[in-house]
Amino acid sequence: AQSVTQPDIHITVSEGASLELRCNYSYGATPYLFWYVQSPGQGLQLLLKYFSGDTLVQGIKGFEAEFKRSQSSFNLRKPSVHWSDAAEYFCAVGSSYGNKLVFGAGTILRVKS
Amino acid sequence: DTAVSQTPKYLVTQMGNDKSIKCEQNLGHDTMYWYKQDSKKFLKIMFSYNNKELIINETVPNRFSPKSPDKAHLNLHINSLELGDSAVYFCASSQGRGGNSPLHFGNGTRLTVT
Numbered sequence: 001a002q003s004v005t006q007p008d009i010h011i012t013v014s015e016g017a018s019l020e021l022r023c024n025y026s027y028g029a030t031p032y033l034f035w036y037v038q039s040p041g042q043g044l045q046l047l048l049k050y051f052s053g054d055t056l057v058q059g060i061k062g063f064e065a066e067f068k069r070s071q072s073s074f075n076l077r078k079p080s081v082h083w084s085d086a087a088e089y090f091c092a093v094g095s096s097y098g099n100k101l102v103f104g105a106g107t108i109l110r111v112k113s
Numbered sequence: 114d115t116a117v118s119q120t121p122k123y124l125v126t127q128m129g130n131d132k133s134i135k136c137e138q139n140l141g142h143d144t145m146y147w148y149k150q151d152s153k154k155f156l157k158i159m160f161s162y163n164n165k166e167l168i169i170n171e172t173v174p175n176r177f178s179p180k181s182p183d184k185a186h187l188n189l190h191i192n193s194l195e196l197g198d199s200a201v202y203f204c205a206s207s208q209g210r211g212g213n214s215p216l217h218f219g220n221g222t223r224l225t226v227t
Contacts, residue, residue, distance in 0.1 A: 032213050043117070043203055043218030044156075051213070088154060098212025099169050100146075103156040 002027045002093045004104035012110040013081050021076040021107050023091030032094040033074040039087045086111045116140050119204045119219035127227055134189045134222045136204030144210055145187035150201040162187055163210055194226045
């Protein structure tokens with residue numbers, strides 16, 4: 001069965017600083033990987049996804065993520081954080097034949113000015 | 114022009130009552146889901162329907178009963194509500210069967226049982 005670990009519950013960065021949110025997954029075959037963002041009182045919005053091909057994927061709002069099979073990781077990055085990026089971020093794993101996505105516990109991002 | 118809409122947004126009720134949450138998607142997707150997000154923000158799938166057929170039924174009390182009258186609608190009925198049912202319930206949809214397709218989420222229904 002798939003599982004996802006997001007080791008950091010909270011992260012605080014200064015506005016304009018770079019950001020990296022960690023995600024590790026457990027899955028025996030090639031995973032389908034996703035990052036979602038949830039603003040307070042809102043549903044989850046897809047930032048980016050990885051299915052195959054180039055291991056560096058670009059998403060919306062200036063985010064990118066890199067799939068590293070050897071480390072079972074799919075970390076999310078942004079070179080310069082804006083105050084509006086403060087939200088909760090969820091990593092999720094699926095598969096080519098599975099019926100569901102499994103989500104990590106989320107990382108809360110705080111941005112200080 | 115909301116893609117996945119669920120109603121109501123807030124639901125406050127007493128223990129023992131029965132309540133329903135409705136969800137509709139206008140994306141033309143084949144699969145719809147109910148997820149529960151607890152107080153620690155952990156998201157757990159409850160049910161999934163593909164073209165009105167139930168394909169995922171996780172370990173959920175049978176007080177929870179989903180119904181999909183057509184592939185654009187998925188409702189959730191909860192009988193005999195308990196304090197532990199308090200959570201945010203998210204409806205979602207996807208084009209594929211879920212493991213290989215991005216989910217599109219509604220804005221959630223915050224259920225508070227007193």
